[in-house]
Amino acid sequence: MGMVTSTILRVRFKKEKRGLVVYSRVLSANLLGLECEKVWAEVCVENGLSNFSIVGLANQAIKESKDRVRAAIENCGFEFPDTRITVNLTTAWLKKEGSHFDLAIAIGILLSSGMMVPENSIEDVAFLGELTLDGKIEKVNGLLPMIIGLRRLGVRRYVIPQSNLAEAGLVKDIEVLPASHLNDIISYIGGDSDAEFVRPVNSTGSIKPCYTEDFADIRGQELIKRAALIAAAGFHGMLIIGPPGVGKSMVGKRIPGILPELTYEQQLEVTQVYSIAGKLSAEHPIITERPFRSPHRGATQVAMIGGGKPIAPGEVTLAHQGVLFLDELAEFPSSVIESLRQPMEDGKVSIVRADGRCEFPAKFMVVAAMNPCKCGYFGDPEKKCSCTQSDRVRYLNRVSGPLLDRIDLHISAQRPSYTDMEPAEGNRIIDSASMRAKVIKAIEIQKERYKGSGIDSNSSLNAGQIQSYCVIDSEGKNLLSEAFTSWHLSARAYHKVIKLSRTIADLDESSEIKKEHVLEALSYRLPEKYFAR
Template identity: 45%
Template structure:
């Protein structure tokens, strides 16, 4: 009689329930795994065989067939080691599951001595179990806290196969984890880098607006003006993730294998800074079995592109659709997956190849042709997606000698926090899953961003004078909404719109 237990595998950021069936047939000593297993799953045969023997249990000398269903779904990774071992022991009649364990899910990689090793994607699997109303989950103890983030599950942390066998036979008990308490998990918020920024008041203001509303920011200036420091300081201004956002980000890092087992919940916003040699797949995600790229790893955080014109144009063009939609679709012959990509894009660039075109103290050595070719490396449609664009000048000597006032930093943090809370309250009842002004769709602009007649007239004049595109028109309004939130104003006033236009005009010239 074949045995059947349950496991799970990740599919993009989601998971799929897998039936693990095992049967003993014939006398030939063979071990076969079917159901579209990849190399790691095929190699489970040797890990399972060794782990069972090292638990002082005789391995069956008959032909073993293990089927992973559904058979048309590719099975990837070593998480099937544990369920395969358990199903073999049930088929061998060494184990018999009690009623509560017959619908339990088993995941985990086995070492040769039977020790369980952590696997990726556990949070996604736990989310699936709750959706399917499956209560019990056996998994490596290193993954237990991660799975326990999902309430309503019975999480059993397992050290090794021998311990699990004794538990399933009723000879000993593995204690399930108590419910997780989110209140004990909080994110830190140091402001060490921001305090090091000298001068650059306009850049600091742009950083404040960008942080408050998750607006894309482009900084152009000579080498050494502080563009990189400004970008790296941005995460210090961002508030910790909300619980919903934290679960989103944690799931991404779990599936990608980047989640620390010591910190099962990510509470600080991601900051990703890929090198300009990064490939298109590294940036947007992909592969034969698609994995998240940098734009998804930056979800709910910051993606910083230093030396923007040095990135291959095709890589930059891949960012256009995710910047609009907040998701990236990765299509392969066998499957199409969507990864979330709602991030704030911050970019830094020199104005020319030598970098000194806008420098008041050092002459530019580039020819007009070189400057034009360099600036054309970044397309107009991509530039149009930057809500704020600023020139970052050389830092003056008098500013280098100054110290950042603690009161100034505290005031900026307070304004950002208040603006963020205003936005969360504004979108609380929205049918769309949005958190900040930058995520407002063009269809909902009038609902959330109403302008008075005076502001409408100013925007009309700006559109004609500076040739604003329709996208630019909407983005100016959303930035103005954020500026208004920073002053705790319910209405978008003309001064809020004027400041938003100030950060857009250079882009349109």
């Protein structure tokens, strides 16, 4: 503990200079949603009655920072100055949230009170970290978006908690000093340690995505597998209606595994979200797998969309670039379900609060499952449904037409027969790997086609783009017009069918949409008897 003693000596020496007003400032950051602002922790230590105040619209977590900082400094062997200490977090009018200001405030006090004399300049270094009472530096939520935001503002050097190191490794062109204790930083600033700012080890690709569940586990249900393949290839929403126990959730869980790997940009986006939500663990410091979120039907609107105080991302954002699985769609409160419409349309959610507004990305693939009626056996050839007509209507009406319209692919599942469960020798079973290969091929075709148009999948096509990108041959057109008139399709349903046929054609590697593609797309439409409105 030689280092600590020497620091204390310096403190005694400095104490003699009391009477001066000493000012210092240390860089940190504030997050609102994914938006990051520079925040300076200004610290002023002056003569006067013992007082310690933090100003600058700090929230409760920052107010409590006082006590953590005092204890941490004392536990590092210093005597906490018994004078008037003012901490101001600039810009003062901006509301601030988070415990990561601890580190900047502590360093500011150590500098201003003269307990520490900087040998190494820290003017351009951002300090992000939470302190424990014994001076340890704890992991911070939202570190990745903070670093990304500050880097954009020109900051290149960061002091970060050791446990956040892998996250920082995703950002290019920065240097970090990972620390696990306040003393490490004190000795670096005081010039008493060999620690250096280093380029963090690039963590991109360090963790291979691993999906444990495979489509090969699902026996029979080839039609649903096919539907899942199409949905994944065009990032289309999917609704599975069927009696209990047909494997609806099994299908949903396996969809992330057939989507292509996240690109670097996508990993960055997803990891940022998980960073803010505090969902990065030591085993999963960065997110490389497609998220699979399966909120319970008791989820509130805030849990689904995001919000709260501090504003946290909701399930739709946590499912960004992945799958949002809604089991028992009809059991969700209708207000929660309806709130999904905006993110499904825009690929992001805007949360507006008195404190400000923020936006989170929310480009997810919705996979919903529901029973055809309350007892679940309507339309089942073997088991009798015990619901009355009005029961069924009430049950189905919980899901609104506009929401159903936004889900491109509808399919009904039937209970598999015994022969499906025990497949004969030599029967081909489609597995995730082969499905994924097809999906990747189809997605590449889409990327090529939509280059420079601002969209990347068939599901995001708007009416105008459908006109220019979806060329249907004359046979297909005739068929479509016939289906349109004989089944009374709505304009939105018409667009859905075209988008789906586009994806089916892409899976077929056909540049033109042909009759058979339209025919198949038309089959992913629920019979009117389910939703007779």
